[in-house]
Amino acid sequence: MTDTQPAAVPSPTPSPERDPQRAPLLKVTDLVRHFPIKGGGVLRRKVGAVRAVDGISFAVHPGETLGVVGESGCGKSTMGRLVTRLDEPTGGTVEFEGRDITHLGAAAMRPLRRDIQIVFQDPYSSLNPRHTVGTIVGAPFKLQKVATEHGVKRAVQDLLELCGLNPEHYNRYPHEFSGGQRQRIGIARALALKPKMIVADEPVSALDVSIQAQVVNLLDDLQRELGLTYLIIAHDLSVVRHVSDRVAVMYLGKIVEVADRDTLYSRPAHPYTTALLSAVPVPDPRRKERRVGAAPGEGGGRILLTGDVPSPINPPSGCRFRTRCWKAQEICAEQEPLLELLSPGQQVACHFPENQQSPENQVTTP
């Protein structure tokens, strides 16, 4: 451990969210973000809205990792920008450490910016190509006017080392690094001010498998060493399983299911979650052979969703997934299912959840 880092932090308890005593670090309630669509003409009147995030609630507890998955365009990045206050919500509240930060002004946000950091998807465009690594990683110290014990350079070099980069590369430029190394630079920058929470938007999507593994391990190590809390947005369900304690599944601006990792992957309750999991390509050529003729969801059988995700401008009435759901009934079009507790550690928004346990099964669940 280097002297620029906080002293030993207790390692996160396995399931912090189970402990009702522990207050959440981040709490989001009924969060909404609508992007107005303006018509033509001089008045540019609002003619509609992209309902990118449309009423979501969740909490992230200290030391845990919440993974967020969902199809392209379902509002994951918008949500990430809202909770880091890079974007202004249309409605709802964001609380950090029990404090409502939804509408804090720039000055009031400044100290909080140290505590919540964001890491972006693209390691290529998110680093200024004209700045050296030293300047990039050291920028937060200057912006926040933070004094460092042994000078900014030393602090930056410690961060580079912490992230598995060579401290001697202080004066190099981003183009001299590989994708995985650039993503480490972005993470080093996010860590500069010892944040409590990191929101990572697709931190490994642009990287290929072997480099992806390095960055995933780095995130793991940093969490263990620094007690960080993560909100990790990703669309790769295998990566999300690896990094998350709990997982939230989004569909068209809504959270349709949130559950403990093991519950979600072994007993998904929302039909959309089931379909997502069944569609993940598995590196086992024999599974493909077995899959032919298998029933949906069984023995490698895949649930084939037909059609595309509906437009977030005119989402379907009732349950938004009903246009692609094989279980849809009349009630699904009439009544929106609310996100409700189904079993300990599992919330789902569906009128007819999957994998409903029979009583004898329930006895064996821990």
Added chain:
Amino acid sequence: MTVQPEDARRPGDAFLALRDLRIHFDTDDGLVKSVDGVSLDLAEGRTLGIVGESGSGKSVTSLGIMGLHRSRRARISGEIWLDGEELVGADPDRVRRLRGQKMAMIFQDPLTAMHPLYTVGAQIVEAYLAHHPGGTKREARRRAIEMLDRVGIPQPDRRVDDYPHQFSGGMRQRAMIAMALVNNPQLLIADEPTTALDVTVQAQILDLIRDVQSEFGSAVIIITHDLGVVAELADDILVMYGGRCVERGPATTLFEAPEHPYTWGLLGSMPRLDRPLQERLVPVGGTPPSLINVPSGCAFHPRCPYAELTGGRSAGERPVLAEAAPGHHAACHLPIADRHRIFAEQIAPRL
């Protein structure tokens, strides 16, 4: 069997055959050896998966087959045989005619392959008419609608007049496949066709490629670094490292009994949903090789944990592809018995 040792068969035997293909680029920094001696055979009705880390030469190989490296900085040598016709030495006009007709390509990003200012239909019509000089506009439009329907675009007779930006990502990808297939190509190359898509849409596209292939009996090359996608589609797999093929063989043996230490690393580094959760991922150590100063001997030796077991040969001598099991070739100096022992004892338990 589609994959055979170099030059063991006459190139004319397979529908597509590469012989010692080299594609180098003259750059200010030096000569980039993007593809450096790749050979393969692919029969009609078969699918070959090409995998390897970013920068290993997968896209350059496929663009080379399509005859799309025509810049003065590209130096191409070796042979590309398509249905008995050699393309490296062929007249560029001839290759252009084959492109879009006998061979077609699907790119990772449909927006780069489709023109934003023309409707989807107009672009498919143009692709059709380019190879049917006698065809009428009307017939071409009917064909465009038929193709959009074929790839699962709802209401194709209406959507045919939409612009690419009016389609979702998955629909654009399907429209591009429709465009690539409009002339029933016998060779289809798909370069990361689903990387930008979500799993549910990805599954639809993979099914579509599979259907098209069984219907038209085309030869397909699928390029990706997602080993799951390859396992879904490919009959045979070729692993590239530093511009060369380091291993190739039937998909099942390549996944179940991989021979090359780099392939072990690749398989071991990915988290898998079909396995119990690992405590920790195991990345391939080190950094990807420079293609300007390619490491001596085996290009993987600076990163290979087994290099010192070869008595200096790994750093000094380039290993050649040799048959390790029927139809399965690997380029590694480790004796086969040692490889199998290391795999059984150290690698297989972790996969």
